[in-house]
Amino acid sequence: MLTPTLEEGRKLTDAALERLLPGPNTRPTSVHRAMRHSVFAGGKRIRPILCMEAGRAVAGSLPAGIEELGAALEMLHTYSLIHDDLPALDNDDLRRGRPTCHKVYGEAIAILAGDALQTQAYEVLSQLQCSADARVRIIEEIARGTGTVNGMIGGQVVDLEAERTRPNAETLEYIHRSKTAALITASVVTGGIYADADAKQVESLRRFGKAIGLAFQIVDDILDVTQTSEQLGKTAGKDVASEKATYPALFGLEESRKKAQALLEDAYKSVQNLGHGNEALKNIARFLIERES
Amino acid sequence: MLTPTLEEGRKLTDAALERLLPGPNTRPTSVHRAMRHSVFAGGKRIRPILCMEAGRAVAGSLPAGIEELGAALEMLHTYSLIHDDLPALDNDDLRRGRPTCHKVYGEAIAILAGDALQTQAYEVLSQLQCSADARVRIIEEIARGTGTVNGMIGGQVVDLEAERTRPNAETLEYIHRSKTAALITASVVTGGIYADADAKQVESLRRFGKAIGLAFQIVDDILDVTQTSEQLGKTAGKDVASEKATYPALFGLEESRKKAQALLEDAYKSVQNLGHGNEALKNIARFLIERES
Numbered sequence: 001m002l003t004p005t006l007e008e009g010r011k012l013t014d015a016a017l018e019r020l021l022p023g024p025n026t027r028p029t030s031v032h033r034a035m036r037h038s039v040f041a042g043g044k045r046i047r048p049i050l051c052m053e054a055g056r057a058v059a060g061s062l063p064a065g066i067e068e069l070g071a072a073l074e075m076l077h078t079y080s081l082i083h084d085d086l087p088a089l090d091n092d093d094l095r096r097g098r099p100t101c102h103k104v105y106g107e108a109i110a111i112l113a114g115d116a117l118q119t120q121a122y123e124v125l126s127q128l129q130c131s132a133d134a135r136v137r138i139i140e141e142i143a144r145g146t147g148t149v150n151g152m153i154g155g156q157v158v159d160l161e162a163e164r165t166r167p168n169a170e171t172l173e174y175i176h177r178s179k180t181a182a183l184i185t186a187s188v189v190t191g192g193i194y195a196d197a198d199a200k201q202v203e204s205l206r207r208f209g210k211a212i213g214l215a216f217q218i219v220d221d222i223l224d225v226t227q228t229s230e231q232l233g234k235t236a237g238k239d240v241a242s243e244k245a246t247y248p249a250l251f252g253l254e255e256s257r258k259k260a261q262a263l264l265e266d267a268y269k270s271v272q273n274l275g276h277g278n279e280a281l282k283n284i285a286r287f288l289i290e291r292e293s
Numbered sequence: 294m295l296t297p298t299l300e301e302g303r304k305l306t307d308a309a310l311e312r313l314l315p316g317p318n319t320r321p322t323s324v325h326r327a328m329r330h331s332v333f334a335g336g337k338r339i340r341p342i343l344c345m346e347a348g349r350a351v352a353g354s355l356p357a358g359i360e361e362l363g364a365a366l367e368m369l370h371t372y373s374l375i376h377d378d379l380p381a382l383d384n385d386d387l388r389r390g391r392p393t394c395h396k397v398y399g400e401a402i403a404i405l406a407g408d409a410l411q412t413q414a415y416e417v418l419s420q421l422q423c424s425a426d427a428r429v430r431i432i433e434e435i436a437r438g439t440g441t442v443n444g445m446i447g448g449q450v451v452d453l454e455a456e457r458t459r460p461n462a463e464t465l466e467y468i469h470r471s472k473t474a475a476l477i478t479a480s481v482v483t484g485g486i487y488a489d490a491d492a493k494q495v496e497s498l499r500r501f502g503k504a505i506g507l508a509f510q511i512v513d514d515i516l517d518v519t520q521t522s523e524q525l526g527k528t529a530g531k532d533v534a535s536e537k538a539t540y541p542a543l544f545g546l547e548e549s550r551k552k553a554q555a556l557l558e559d560a561y562k563s564v565q566n567l568g569h570g571n572e573a574l575k576n577i578a579r580f581l582i583e584r585e586s
Contacts, residue, residue: 022442026442028450031441031446088404108382108453109450111376112450114408115376115408118408118411120436120440122436123433123436123437126432132429135425136420139432140416140420143413143415147413148315148325148409148413153324153412154324157323158320
């Protein structure tokens with residue numbers, strides 16, 4: 001029952017990305033190939049899918065063209081991965097079993113490919129098939145969610161600075177809420193705005209996004225401890241090895257699992273009265289929290 | 294006669310930047326201090342000034358709030374400088390006589406500070422005090438002007454790849470038009486859009502921007518050969534030392550000077566019938582082309 005939604009969402013997102021990114025033979029080819037290398041590296045397209053299902057829940061059916069908003073969100077997520085993997089940051093050679101962008105194209109092109117994915121995302125957002133008013137609201141939500149104050153970059157900065165220290169619970173929650181949950185929240189909220197959600201619906205979606213965004217990252221922390229590298233498709237146990245701040249390290253496995261489950265319940269409750277059915281949104285939330293890789 | 298416009302424009306831009314950037318004590322402080330280090334490093338604010346004067350020429354007086362558009366353009370210019378200076382790219386320790394961002398804050402924070410200035414620029418653009426319709430047109434122009442296809446990042450990529458080769462005139466013009474002129478053009482055009490320019494006025498401003506953008510970079514190339522490091526406030530002769538593609542290297546000094554002068558004449562002609570007087574725009578164009586540092 002869940003699989004068709006995920007599969008449909010991934011296909012729609014991939015087709016939009018294919019259409020909206022410059023081709024591999026467009027000059028300058030190196031940067032366009034580097035962008036595509038990382039964008040088409042087998043991501044689950046979680047943010048676009050959440051965005052599209054939020055739009056569907058508000059409008060009753062998938063709003064025309066919403067997959068372009070999804071594609072822009074995926075470009076932003078990918079830019080952050082390319083820069084996170086750089087030698088000066090996490091120094092990762094592999095992602096999803098493939099060499100990272102800078103391993104294939106060199107650091108200079110990887111930095112510029114990340115920059116360019118951010119730029120391309122805003123070009124796409126400026127041309128979405130919704131009203132200009134909705135477009136500027138969407139751009140504002142996304143810029144905030146990926147910015148330095150309680151947004152993605154802010155979370156990344158505090159995460160970097162917390163390495164090899166033992167951050168307290170408040171700092172850990174700041175990192176998770178900012179680094180991961182803020183863009184997930186923006187994905188859900190902007191899907192709603194695209195579908196003309198009213199203020200109450202936007203706030204329901206925001207609460208839903210915050211809950212599953214934080215739960216998603218707690219589950220990531222848990223899987224790093226409990227799964228093998230083969231199961232994850234990336235190096236397991238890396239957080240422990242690098243003494244990274246995680247929920248299991250701070251609260252233990254059992255408490256972390258309880259926290260994720262409580263957030264899932266809160267997510268369910270948030271979208272209880274959303275409008276046109278919220279089964280798909282709830283299913284995806286459950287899938288994200290109960291996944292094993 | 295010229296100085297008041299430049300001085301006024303710089304002050305307006307700096308005040309807007311001060312207001313629109315997170316404060317140095319806002320968490321996480323490192324990235325906000327790094328952003329401010331580079332933004333307040335004594336730049337001439339050429340792009341904001343061109344933008345504001347384009348708006349004034351169209352509207353007859355400075356449109357309210359246009360300095361926020363100028364500030365966003367300066368954030369984008371600064372992000373590109375921070376990333377260009379990184380060890381993986383141009384590896385510059387000094388800019389305008391001050392240590393570059395990564396020399397003070399480290400590579401990781403410099404990468405993220407550059408990213409964040411791009412993000413912050415779009416947040417500012419989404420909230421400009423003009424119509425939502427003008428805002429999305431402005432965002433589209435700026436994203437294109439700083440993107441990979443004939444935009445700033447594209448020019449930077451081709452420039453990097455042309456190092457230590459001997460590019461032909463076509464490649465050199467592509468680099469200069471994309472790396473420098475595209476954002477200068479977007480600055481002039483979006484200033485016009487902010488002031489409700491009609492299609493004909495936008496095209497006049499676009500031609501003006503392209504001409505002075507290319508001329509500006511040719512003059513930069515000339516100054517690198519003819520001036521001392523003290524006069525420039527940066528390392529002179531660097532292009533020759535790194536065998537970089539430049540106009541003087543390809544066409545000689547005399548021919549390069551003629552080309553810049555011809556572009557200046559074309560710029561004058563472009564804004565001949567703009568509307569409310571174009572003296573300030575023409576003065577700035579002349580200042581940019583006849584400057585000695």
